[in-house]
Amino acid sequence: MHRGRVDVAADAKKRRAARKAVATPDAAAPLPSSSPKERGAVGDRGASTGRGTRTLRPSPLRPAPLDFSSPEHPLQSVSAMHQADRHLKPASPWARELDFSDRAYTPHTVLILLSILVSIVLMLRYYQYADLTVAAKVKVGLSAASFVFIGFGAVHLPDSLMVRPHPAVWRAVLALGVQYLLFLTFMVFQDLGTVRTIMGYYDASLLHPPQERAYAQDCRISTEEDPFFFVRTSFDVFLLAHSLGYVVKMLMLRDWRMVTAVSLGFEVVEVTFQHVLPNFSECWWDHIILDVLICNGGGMLIGMWLLRQLNAKEYKWIALKEIPTVKGKAKRLLGQLGPRSFQRYNWNVFQSPTRFFQVAGILLLILLQELNCFTMKAILQMTPTHHLVTGRLVLWTLLATSCLRELYEFMTNPHIKRIGTTAWVTILGVGMETIWITKMAFEGHYFQDALMPTHVAVPWMVAIAAFTIWLLLYFGVLSLEQRNRRRGVGYLLVNLFFYAAAVCVMALFLMGLPDLQIGRRVFESAMAPYERHIFFWRRR
Structure with a gap:
């Protein structure tokens, strides 16, 4: 027409x-x-x-x-469901990550959906056999279910504050944390016999208790037959793993004082619980030379050097297509594994009572997680080299990295009113893991026969009392000006209680060394007439 x-x-x-x-x-x-x-x-x-x-x-x-700062940009559409929380938690910095590849940082929900379906079909093709046992079929099914949930989480779970190597990696870590949390919740309601049966279906070697190594059996540094006895018995792959662990702790906490507190604190934990965990009984040179000086101290020094390098570096990220040479493109791709920017953490432990309890809670969670590693290994009859032990440590390392970043933002940013999702899942996971281990310990009568020795219990009681008095006086009596000046008679008198608590902890450490036992007999002889009054709950 x-x-x-x-x-x-x-x-x-x-x-x-x-x-x-x-x-x-x-x-x-x-x-x-x-x-x-x-x-x-x-x-x-x-x-x-x-x-x-x-x-x-x-x-x-x-x-x-295209306006990349516009809310209609595709990079902003992934977190559209979380826009209601934008005034409660910090915005994820990954939304501004446009310098690597726009295609890599735009959502590919349909592509990932199809990839998951194709992967499941391939698993059916290559892992589904008629002659599989029931245990094998359950393993394949649970692996497929876990894979699907991780794929879902990598696309749809909330973003973390971590950007590199890609935000989807940290969403996948959060999905793994949620899965582990659900697994712990399920296992809490199983008795110890059922737990052993389930773990035996996964790995039959977990049905038999491993042979424990006695670290404090021979504390000689050298012998006539073997002048390098100390080196031969101490330097192994665990020494390297221990040092690497403190490099990672330094990169996570980003404060040498916090890492030092964790290092010394765990040595005290080992001496405190060595009467129930034989692995904690170590020679004096194992505690002081190997652990504190070589492993922990060496790892901290390497971590501090890396922190200075990262803090001094000027981060300029340009698009991959704007780099003319192949060498430059390769360096840019490798740089994707590093941080997009770097921020030093200043925890300010003594700024206020709230900040003090927040930082103390973080340190206690770290020590509790490390203690759970040894208690779980003892109850579930795992060797130190078992892959589940390594996998658990890797998972907690990834979760803790994002958790500490979110907790630091929550503690230092007054506009943030709640902790991040990863921090919430991590803290709940540590608590659930502790409940599960405690329940199994009671059912299996683990760690209950041996009472805490007097040379450990009494110093702890005095240290806790002195520390409580110091805490009340420091934040209740001293003004903010006195605390900031760190001088004056009142400041010194109040800190005497703190030093008294530290001396008590040092005394129990020296008395608790299995080979030296400095002052143990004298102290126990002095406390013997008063034990029935001090430990009144032990009366029958």
Whole structure:
């Protein structure tokens, strides 16, 4: 059907009206034209053709340039469901990560969905056999279910504050943390016999108790037959793993004082519980030389050097397509594994009572997680080299990295009113793991026969009492000015209780060394007449 001249004129009028609506000041900025002729040209064509700066205006025929800061940009669409929380938690920095590849940082929900379906079909093709045992079929099914949930989490779970190597990696870590939390919740409601049966289906070697190594059996540094006895019996792969662990702790906590507190604190924990865990009984040189000085101290020094390098580095990220050489592109790809930016943590432990308890809670969670590693290994009859022990440590390392970043943001940013999702899952996971281990210990009568020795229990009681008094006086009596000046008679008198608590902890450590036992006999002889009054709950 042919259109008349009246219809064509009406259409032209509508197009001109649309152009005028688009060219209003609300839609685009005024053009820096230098003559009425150029302004007229702009009115007809929608763009300046003069020799000055060209500024494009949106038009029905030419789409506007992409605005990466706009909420409508695809990178912002992944977290649209979490926009209601934007005033409660910090915005994820990954939304600004446009310098590596736009395609890598835009959601590929359909592609991942299809990839999961194809992977499940391939698993059916290559892992489904008629002669599989029931245990093998259950393993394959649970692995497939875990894979699907991790794929879902990598796309749809909330973003962390961690950016590199990719936000999807940290969402997948969160999905793994949720799975482990659900596993712990299920195992809490199983008795110890059922737990052993389940673990035996997974690995039959867990049904038999392993042979424990006695670390404090021979504490000689050298012998006539073997002058390098100390080196031969102490330097192994665990020494390297121990040092690497403290490098990672330094990169996570980013404060040498916090890492030192963890290092010394766990040595005290080992001496405290060596009467129930034989692995904690070590020679004096194992505690002081190997652990504190070589492993912990060496790992901290390497971590501090890495922190200085990362803090001094100037981070300039450019798009991969803008790098001309292959070598430059390769360095850019390797740089994707490093941090996008770096921030030093300043925990300010003694800033306020709230901050003190927050930091103390973080340290207690770290020590509790490390203690859970040894108690779980003892109850579930795992060797130190078992892959489940290594896998658990790797999972907790990844979760703790994101957890500490979110907790630090929550503690230091007054606009943040709640902790992040990963921190919430991590803290709940540590608590659930502790409940499970405690329940299994009671059911299996683990760690209950041996009472805490007097040379350990009494110093702890005095240390806790002195520390409580110091805490009340330090934050209740001293003013903020006195605490900041760190001088004066009142400040010194209050800190005497802190030093008294530290001396008690040091005394129990020296008395608890299995080979030296410095002052243990004298102390126990002095406390013997008063034990029935001190440990009144032990009476029958």
